[in-house]
Amino acid sequence: MTLKRFQAAAIVAATLTAASSACEGKVNVGWLGAPESGASSGSPVSGVGGGAGSPVSMSGGLTVIPTVTPTPGGAGIPSDAGAASAVETPATDTKVPGKTYTDLPSAPVIDTTGGAATPANAAALFAAAAQGAQAGPCLIEPENSALYPRNWLRPSFRWVVPVGQNVFEVRLHVGNQANDLVVYTTQNLWTLPKDLWAALDQDSYDEPMTVTVRGGALEGNAVTSVSSVSTAAMSIAPVPAPGSVVYWTTTSSTALKGFRIGDEVVEPVLTPAQVQQPGGTNCVGCHTATPDGDYASFCILGGGPDWSNTLADIQPGQTGKTAPWLGAGASAFLASNAFGISTFSPAHWITGDRVEISMYQEQSELVWIDLESAQSTGQWGKLALTGDPQQTSGGAAGAPSWSHDGNTIAYVSLASSTTGRLLNGPADIYTVPYNNKLGGAATPVVGANDPTANEYYPAFSPDDKYIVFTKTTDVTDAKGQPVSLYDNAGAEVDVVPAAGGKATRFVANDPPACVAQSPGVTNSWPKTAPDVGVALDGRRFYWVIFSSRRDPFAMQEPQLYVTAFVVDSGGNMTTHSALYLWNQPEAEANHTPSWENFGIQYIPPTSIGPR
Secondary structure, three states, X not given: OOOOOOOHHHHHHHHOEEOOOOOOXXXXXXXOOOOOOOOOOOOOOOOOOOOOOOOEEEOOOOOOOOOOOOOOOOOOOOEOOOOOOOEOOOXXXXXXXXXXXXXXXXXXXXXXXXXXXXXXXXXXXXXXXXXXXXXXXXXXXXXXXXXXXXXXXXXXXXXXXXXXXXXXXXXXXXXXXXXXXXXXXXXXXXXXXXXHHXXXXXXOOOXXXXXXXXXXXXXXXXXXXXXXXXXEEEEEOOOOOOOEEEEEEOOOOOEEEEEEOXXXXXXXXXXXXXXXXXXXXXXXXXXXXXXXXXXXXXXXXXXXXXXXXXXXXXXXXXXXXXXXXXXHHHHHHHOOOOEEEEEOOHHHEEOOEEXXXXXXXXXXXXXXXXXXXXXXXXXXXXXXXXXOHHHHOOOEEEEEEEOOOOOEEEEEEEEEEXXXXXXXXXXXXXEEEOOOOOEEEOEEOOOOOOOOOXXXXXXXXXXXXXXXXXXXXXXXXXXXXXXXXXXXXXXXXXXXXXXXXXXXXXXXXXXXXXXXXXXXXXXXXXXXXXXXXXXXXXOEEEEEEEEEOXXXXXXXXXXXXXXXXXXXXXOOEEEOOOEEOOOOOOXXXXXXXXXXXXXXXXXXXXXXXXX
């Protein structure tokens, strides 16, 4: 089995190597790899903010670098779950307090990609142009208050082009850098080169950063007017985001794809045709991970009753295979009826105690399943949900999430469900004790039981202190009929203490105002990273992935975004805006992510993505 987790000391020892980078005394942090040639770290300063020096030609736009598609299960390609220590240590604390760095070039960068050439004297043309009254470009990447993990994809700056603008100035200001990075381009996208991102990761985390974009009208050899400035604040966290993501795509046919945080390409993880038991599967969905990351559990169409459940290996070279520990009795039960979303706990994932919790019988109840059972009886049972009013009024229970300590199950108490999914509210989040497969008293989670809202799709944080969930305030439609929970445009994502309390709405719900507004963009299905990031000063970083239809270039298809909520040593919580995962195919519908330490194929850091 592939080793997917390391102790903090071991990973620091394994991944930190000294690197001589011109006078700066750099440390190569393992999640980034060595800086590429061309890094400006330690270069003499010839001016500030792109003033002095000759322009630097540099590509950063779309379709410049070819995509490298990894070969699933390829010989000699190792499996890697993207596990990295999420704890800041003195060894990874590479920034020198109070120091001013020269990582960013003093000369302006002239983007050489795309159809229309960017004038080599673009800086002078912008300086000579009159300030116009037109609004600036609609900046959509980054969103304001974005927080980047240290091992994130290279940041991209992207905007919607206003009519009449065809040349742009992008400026990145960083608190502890001597120079502003200034880029001129005729494209609506520019991606930071790897060497600059590696340098900022090491030198400028926890520093205030500001991105500004302004556009101009290039006519002949002059820029005739310059727009106002569009601005977004951003920063880099002192910790990386751990693990890997496997998500569901429904374009053309259903499939699971995945990537580690920081990978610039995604890889196929599982297709229906690869599922060996049962054969004949033609659709997979509602997937979750087993705690070891080696298997995915999901519902299927084809090969048995609609929305029956099965598990399949997702490790390289083993894709689609049935788990050797899956007992005949458990397998027969999983194939016998309609199930829904399943859940597992590390506390009940050892030989002799492999338990799955699932929705069952059109999701009217929750059941436990002994996955190792070879017997035709006694391999499953119902969890008591005592006190849940929906259990005595014909309602349903579904979308369970099992705490990592194995003690508690959060689930949705709702009016109705169908075909493996939640259907109509009212819907609230409840918890029930596992209690050695017995269940017990079901308790509504205060802050996620608002009678004027629907709350659903709960997921525990890795330390079990919080529950992230989806919420809609449109409980009924204009005719007084219950609204569907599934793919609801009014959905947003919130977080609440697992013990109950005040729910916090994520800032990440709100796309840039020039694009859309929420409610209205289907923010849904939040899942947390498998570990909490911990900074030296005690701040705790909880990374969250969700899907949203906000991307104006994705034809309203759902896309994946990552955000964070940060809790300081005093218990104060701050949420941040959404980061677009630009490694995902934008032309595909990408949603229902699962974020764990999956044992998916390792993608070398030399694989360059679509930007």
